[in-house]
Amino acid sequence: MKPEVHVALKHPGINLGSSDRKTDVAAESPVFGFWVFLMSDAVIFALLFAVYGVMMHAVAGGPTPHDLFEIKSSFLETLILLTSSFTFGMASLTMKYSADNRRRLLGWFALTLILGVVFLAFELHDFSSMAAKGGVPQRSGFLSAFFALVSTHGLHVASGSIWLVVMMVQVVVFGVDPVVKTRIMRLGLFWHFLDIIWVGIFSVVYLQGLI
Amino acid sequence: MVRDRISLRSLPQLLCVIGGLVLVLASAGCALQGNGFLNPVGPTAEAERQLFFEVTALTLIVVVPVLVLTPWIVWRYRRGNKQSAYRPKWEFSWPLEILAWGVPVLIVIALGLLLWNRTLRLDPYRPLSAALPPVEIQVVGLDWKWLFIYPRQGIATLNELVIPVGRPVHLTLTSDTVMQSFMVPNLAGQVYAMAAMKSQLNLQADRAGEFLGENTQYNGKGFQKQKFRTRAVSEQDFSRWLEHVQETGKRLDCDQYAGLMKQTLVPKPVHYARAEAGLFEWVVKKYQTEPSPACQSLTGESARD
């Protein structure tokens, strides 16, 4: 680690800063590394969006977006996921300003987790109602592309939820120490990133499909 | 002395490499009398051959100095040669740097202009002549053979492409299997044939002869044998050949075509006196919709106008 790193680079979720420079500097690389990982992950989503864009009209005589998508459900999913980002934000603030209050922190995490799981439940419900109308991924290129994109996001949310459980256990086992903090920070980045991706899915897939 | 030995020992190796290179390139110069575009028979291959040499010549402006100067520099500035200059700290010179960037930039500009111009001109989709109407031929890539349908004449052939000399030919290609690539190197470059899609190729033969046609995209066990004969014949011979096929060939109907879809090799060209009208369009369409239309939905008429 380099001594000349500017302390001005603050990590929003960590209440260390100038008071504990060593940890602040130590957090620098893992967080930067995680940003790099997210860039790589973003390329995967960008390509899945591109594939969807190209295959959107490849319905091959099967059901079209109009036949399958329900705006109400996807809008509700958007609200749930956005709220979960908010609750994660509250968890970050709790970690920053009242890290001793472990119960409140776990409370926000639990709320986020519940919202994540409810989102996944809604998504699965969407998939099954699509399947009931003949909208299965095997039916056409359009549906294959739809399911690849949306389920990749869903799988990410599921992994994020597992990660959230792991971090809740770590908070209980280790307390809110610097290692746990930087991990929570990275999980936060991941969670908000998935939110942004979902906003993309909602506008590109659902809204565009229904216009 | 040790240092001389070190530098001299490596000399045979370098000479070996350079010698081998020159030898092989020289042999490339006197090209094989063969099926390549270096022995062009049509305007497209002719133009492609010319472009090949132009691009090579322009690029050699950058390549030759490297081939000449590198051996000279390492020999001149070998450690054993204490007479040569030694400037261990020298690391930059603006004039040389401008040369190192400038020459490649100029050459790429020249190549770029040439490339833009010729790529548009040699677009395989571009008709070769405005005056002469082209001979229309539909090409279906199959495992591991080529089907040629002459829609105006209502005939079809398997693994034999016959075209009149001096007339432009317009090919429309598709595949009824995996992707393939159609090429008659003496006449023109290749284009892919893909299922559910149509691609095009314009070509022309300027003299009579028999040329090799091939698939260049690997598509399984029979790939290496997926060759076809291309015959360029005079207008008269072409008409005679058409008549001959119309009289003696069999009929290409749905059952026959279903047989062609099996993975097989065809030892000899096959001629069909009558090909189902709309067969080509059906091959393209059958992949586009679900459920796909049955072949039997075709009219049962010959493709002849």
Place this chain on the structure above:
Amino acid sequence: MTETTGLWHLLMGNLSYDALPFYSPIATVGASIVVLGALGTAVLITWLGKWKYLWSEWLTSLDHKRIGIMYIVLALLMLSRGVIEAVMMRTQQALAIQSPGYLPPDHFGQLFSTHGTIMIFFVAMPFLTGLINFVMPQQIGARDVRFPLLNAISLWLTVAGAALVMVSLVLGKFSTGGWSGYPPYTESAYQPGVGPDYWIWVLTLSSIGSTLTGLNFAVTIYKERAPGMRFFRLPLFTWTALCTSILMIFAMPPLTVATALLALDRYLDMHFFTNALGGNMMNYANLFWLFGHPEVYILILPAFGVFSSVFSTFSAKRLYGYKSLVYATMAIAVLSFTVWLHHFFTMGQSPSINAAFGIATMLIGIPTGVKIYDWMLTLYRGRVRFSVSLLYSLMFMLLFVIGGLTGILLATPPVDFVVHNTVFLVAHFHNMLIPGMLFGMLAGYQFWFPKAFGFRLDETWGRIGAACWGLGFVLAFMPLYVTGLEGMPRRSQEIFQPQFAPYLLLAELGGLIILAGLFSLFVQLWVSIRRRDHNRVPVGDPWDGRSLEWANPAPPPEYNFFTLPQVEDRDAFTWMKERGVAYLPAQHYEDIEMPRNSATAVAIGVAALLSAFGLVWHIWWMAVVGLGAAWAAVIVRSFVRDTMRTIPASEVEQAHRGWLREIAATRAVSRDEEMSAGNVGLAESAS
């Protein structure tokens, strides 16, 4: 393949007696070599009682140097298989002129597919990853890469991929779809067996490993440089490592997406690249080459870095045009994302699109040309020493420009129309990958070997090897340019033009000479190990090196540097030597924290291999258990707190003083004695 049913199917998926390689004698022999080789190695290790040593010193090590060496061992092993396959194919083509030859078409198809897949993903990638791993942290004055465990995970995922490709030689048949695996030919409609599945999971394992490697290297170079190591003081090899890493981060995901979507087609009957139901194989071509073209530069850039080091070290001169070379490297990296379409000019798109991509491709020729000229100017007015590394580098210069010429030809769409898919293209990319990539890696291997093991490689066998590779390459591929111009399609199992015979025989001879070159590499290694006491260079600077990796002993201590160096110049170590400060004790030593060994990465590798094997053979329980175990290993590891080990300052000081005492008792040698036993790694100042 017969369908399996019932309990057997539940337990063993599609695996049955038919999967065993008894369908042809050649396949049986190949499989036997793999099985006996693996068993033999295991027996040998047991007999020598080295399992514990292997496990605790190597397999579980998180030391970037050892990980690097393991990558290169993997690369050399896989190179052997790749070269043997190449010679088999050359032999087939030399024999199969108007005759069926000795390899049936199906087997030939597997050979060119495994050859390409292995050479790209399990020779080129591990070789460059290994070299970067070994060298880069030392060049920037770091103690390790930033994420040592992640580094080991990348290694073991790559090893898992390589193991899977070896398993495919024993159980079942590999894909015949080539290294690029174009659908719809690789769809289950046309290849229902396990072949393309092997290919998909082999690539997936490797591409995930490479993505993580790229991330790790990039973060290391950004965050772990020694004090004073500004960006414009980074050695050029590190610059190329940085650009390659950035390319890996952005270019591996398209491959992951392409193979994942193909897997969805094959496993779940979806329609991304099928002929019917809206599938479109053109999407695959775009995705694959969006990876494939940057990949070419992932492979070549580190070689350019090696050449830069070698030219400047062996002409005892500063690198000419450093900044130019850096900008050229960055320009190549950026441009590499703008040219992918030139791999399918013949797909029938509009000529202006073709022309735009053709011109973009030619633009890459500019920075590449600049690099060549800058290297020539580095040699100019130097004192050139013809070491084995330099010989490889010179052969590169002379041969690579030929490949550049044919590359420009292929970038011209109308010329591409006539030579695409012919052996002209095969000759071109081998021209870039053998003299470009592989010679760079071999030059680096000869160059840095003494640093890694503390003794020099044998010079005579090195020269024999270099001569064989150079001559073999020329003979094997120059004839293919000629037959390619004559329209000979690539991947032909049988040839029908008798006039090609002399060319193909020449190519066969070239292939055999390359095989001799490979053999010489192993003989050289063997001879060097036997004679290691004559060639020891414990002081660590056998070539009068210029960058920081030469500033520590050979082999370097686990923590690389006794004290982190202060960098003042581009040629950091030369600067120190010139001022007489290269070998001084420090005033103050610090405790050094290094990562403890960990079995996590090996566990993840094994679990990933099981999962992939289960997916190939539809053994679903195994796929699920493997995947679950890999993630479980990650989660369990996240609860381990005691991951670091402290090396006390006193121990570091003692080691440093010991080394300095050794130096004081050592005679510095002039460059004339470079190859003699007198060279123990202390260079005379001002040669």
